[in-house]
Amino acid sequence: MEEVYEFLKKCQVFFLATEEGDQPRVRPFGAVNIYNGKLYLLTGKAKQVSKQIAANPRVELCAYDGETWLRVSATLVEDNSIEAQESMLNAYPSLRQQYRAGDGNTQTLYLKDAVAVFYSMTGEPRTITF
Numbered sequence: 001m002e003e004v005y006e007f008l009k010k011c012q013v014f015f016l017a018t019e020e021g022d023q024p025r026v027r028p029f030g031a032v033n034i035y036n037g038k039l040y041l042l043t044g045k046a047k048q049v050s051k052q053i054a055a056n057p058r059v060e061l062c063a064y065d066g067e068t069w070l071r072v073s074a075t076l077v078e079d080n081s082i083e084a085q086e087s088m089l090n091a092y093p094s095l096r097q098q099y100r101a102g103d104g105n106t107q108t109l110y111l112k113d114a115v116a117v118f119y120s121m122t123g124e125p126r127t128i129t130f
Contacts, residue, residue, distance in 0.1 A: 001037075005034050015063070016041070018056070020048070020052050025048070030092075040088055042085075059073075060073050071119070088108050089106075116128045
């Protein structure tokens with residue numbers, strides 16, 4: 001999990017795929033954090049992505065650093081604790097302009113049953129589960 005976290009941080013932007021009915025939806029994300037031994041993301045409950053995750057929590061993340069790319073399949077689990085929200089906001093203070101722990105909108109989610117695969121043009125894929 002640490003290696004996945006470091007790779008996503010290095011890339012700065014990664015893409016989260018959800019579905020809305022039969023339509024895939026992909027959007028950029030940039031906030032990722034480790035809290036209580038789990039990999040977390042943050043979004044707002046008012047956003048469509050939150051509604052899509054509520055309807056189907058199975059997602060994929062994808063990131064590319066110019067040489068290697070990463071695909072992570074997982075189930076997102078909501079953690080409404082103030083502590084998880086504060087941990088994410090402490091890691092990304094600029095997000096405090098949009099979010100506040102306990103505001104009813106800030107949503108922290110962790111990856112469960114994750115399968116991460118690192119790919120490159122020169123080597124065999126490498127899989128990490130967490």
